Amino acid sequence: MDIALIGRIVPVFVQAAWTTVELSLLSLALGLAVAALVAMLRLSHVAALRFAGAAYVSVFRGTPALIQIFLLYFGGPQVGIQFEPFAAGAIALGLNIAAYMAESIRGGVLSVDRGQMEAARSLGFGEGQSMRWIVLPQAAKLMIRPLGVNAVALVKGTALVATISVVELTYTAQRFIGSTYKPFEIFAVTAVLYMIMVYGLTLLIDRLDRAYAGEA
Amino acid sequence: MNDTRPMIEVRGARKFFGPLEVLKGIDFSVARGQIVAVIGPSGSGKSTLLRSINHLETLDGGEVWLDGVQVNQKLDRRSFERHINGVRQQMGMVFQHFNLFPHLNVAENITIAPIKLKGMAKAEARALALKMLDKVGLADKIDAFPARLSGGQKQRVAIARALAMQPKVMLFDEATSALDPELVDEVNLVMKQLASEHMTMVIVTHEMRFAAEVADRVIFMADGAVVEEGSPAEFFRNPKQERTRSFLKKFLNG
Ligand SMILES: Nc1ncnc2c1ncn2[C@@H]1O[C@H](COP(=O)(O)OP(=O)(O)OP(=O)(O)O)[C@@H](O)[C@H]1O
Numbered sequence: 089m090d091i092a093l094i095g096r097i098v099p100v101f102v103q104a105a106w107t108t109v110e111l112s113l114l115s116l117a118l119g120l121a122v123a124a125l126v127a128m129l130r131l132s133h134v135a136a137l138r139f140a141g142a143a144y145v146s147v148f149r150g151t152p153a154l155i156q157i158f159l160l161y162f163g164g165p166q167v168g169i170q171f172e173p174f175a176a177g178a179i180a181l182g183l184n185i186a187a188y189m190a191e192s193i194r195g196g197v198l199s200v201d202r203g204q205m206e207a208a209r210s211l212g213f214g215e216g217q218s219m220r221w222i223v224l225p226q227a228a229k230l231m232i233r234p235l236g237v238n239a240v241a242l243v244k245g246t247a248l249v250a251t252i253s254v255v256e257l258t259y260t261a262q263r264f265i266g267s268t269y270k271p272f273e274i275f276a277v278t279a280v281l282y283m284i285m286v287y288g289l290t291l292l293i294d295r296l297d298r299a300y301a302g303e304a
Numbered sequence: 305m306n307d308t309r310p311m312i313e314v315r316g317a318r319k320f321f322g323p324l325e326v327l328k329g330i331d332f333s334v335a336r337g338q339i340v341a342v343i344g345p346s347g348s349g350k351s352t353l354l355r356s357i358n359h360l361e362t363l364d365g366g367e368v369w370l371d372g373v374q375v376n377q378k379l380d381r382r383s384f385e386r387h388i389n390g391v392r393q394q395m396g397m398v399f400q401h402f403n404l405f406p407h408l409n410v411a412e413n414i415t416i417a418p419i420k421l422k423g424m425a426k427a428e429a430r431a432l433a434l435k436m437l438d439k440v441g442l443a444d445k446i447d448a449f450p451a452r453l454s455g456g457q458k459q460r461v462a463i464a465r466a467l468a469m470q471p472k473v474m475l476f477d478e479a480t481s482a483l484d485p486e487l488v489d490e491v492n493l494v495m496k497q498l499a500s501e502h503m504t505m506v507i508v509t510h511e512m513r514f515a516a517e518v519a520d521r522v523i524f525m526a527d528g529a530v531v532e533e534g535s536p537a538e539f540f541r542n543p544k545q546e547r548t549r550s551f552l553k554k555f556l557n558g
């Protein structure tokens with residue numbers, strides 16, 4: 089074990105891990121926004137919209153995330169869509185996780201007892217009002233855990249964008265192999281840094297979950 | 305206003321669930337201030353009928369009228385949505401499983417509709433909630449969350465929530481069926497009190513004794529049709545149809 093090497097690379101790797109955090113946050117924001125939209129489609133009364141939502145989920149869950157990243161980054165320019173690696177990575181990861189998050193959101197909404205919507209409607213609330221004031225506040229609580237699982241998968245999945253040379257944690261690790269020939273030390277440090285990020289995220293999710301649970 | 309006009313009128317109500325005809329052309333009306341109890345075997349369509357009155361179920365045929373306004377009138381989607389939300393504000397509904405909003409406390413359960421739908425000021429709405437809770441004997445629970453209440457208390461809050469919209473009619477779908485036996489009376493008491501205040505009510509129930517005590521008229525349904533109706537006295541003492549007799553006998557024998 090080359091302790092001196094570890095001491096040398098840690099500052100650089102922490103920097104790279106920060107890029108991973110930024111990438112995760114951006115794709116998470118995009119993912120949540122798209123997921124909310126797709127979940128709405130999935131829950132719509134209009135068959136065509138429901139179909140569109142289901143198609144989105146099937147396509148993005150039914151193909152490897154790596155291929156989605158390649159398709160956008162390498163295939164995009166061919167049809168006039170061009171992004172920097174970081175942007176391409178964030179967008180592809182965001183669109184991918186959105187398919188999973190949409191299902192988590194939809195699951196939360198569907199887990200709220202049907203009687204809640206009926207009680208709201210019977211008081212004279214419209215469908216949107218019932219959703220907003222009665223169903224969603226209860227669904228939100230039920231979504232936190234599954235969305236948290238999605239977010240953890242997203243953070244770990246960011247490693248994939250190393251393949252399109254986004255200078256994040258995994259890419260940085262690979263680059264150091266060439267100059268040091270110490271893959272054990274390098275990947276061990278890398279793994280520990282991912283674990284710290286995931287652990288931090290897990291703590292956050294726990295807090296959110298407890299904050300909501302305490303409300304009712 | 306025409307006081308002889310029925311408060312609720314149902315004409316030729318038909319409803320299918322897939323191939324199953326659940327309501328086979330039901331006619332009945334409820335006069336202003338009248339209390340109608342609907343009884344009948346499980347699956348006879350009582351809930352479906354009650355839920356058609358406030359359009360939680362959409363009829364496949366027939367008409368429902370509330371105080372001279374057709375509930376299930378043909379309108380384009382948007383206009384109908386506005387229309388039905390207005391109609392529902394005038395009909396309180398009480399469910400077997402209470403359906404209180406668990407994320408809101410008792411006060412908020414009662415005030416959310418008056419505040420959001422009628423634009424009532426918060427302080428006024430809270431005063432209203434207190435008044436309604438007083439009616440159902442739960443003023444001290446105003447700040448409790450539903451999870452802290454017994455079944456009977458939950459149902460009384462649900463009644464208070466419906467009353468806070470000052471509805472013209474109250475619809476009850478087996479309001480006491482989900483309750484432990486010792487909690488039934490407190491809910492029945494509240495309903496009797498409403499009866500004494502001349503609230504128009506349609507009460508779907510399995511409790512024959514309560515129906516006999518509180519109703520002005522009893523409607524017996526079986527297989528999606530009204531088999532017999534009459535005053536509680538004639539209905540329970542002297543049922544005319546064989547179907548009614550066998551149903552009542554089964555009930556008396558437990
Ligand atoms: N949403 C639905 N989809 C399909 N069938 C339904 C639906 N709701 C009710 N039914 C069927 O319609 C029939 C009438 O049901 P309904 O709930 O109105 O009966 P009920 O008289 O209220 O019975 P209970 O005394 O058990 O509450 C039953 O056969 C029931 O299975």
Ligand SMILES: [Mg+2]
Nearest residue numbers: 350351352478
């Ligand atoms: Mg029923």
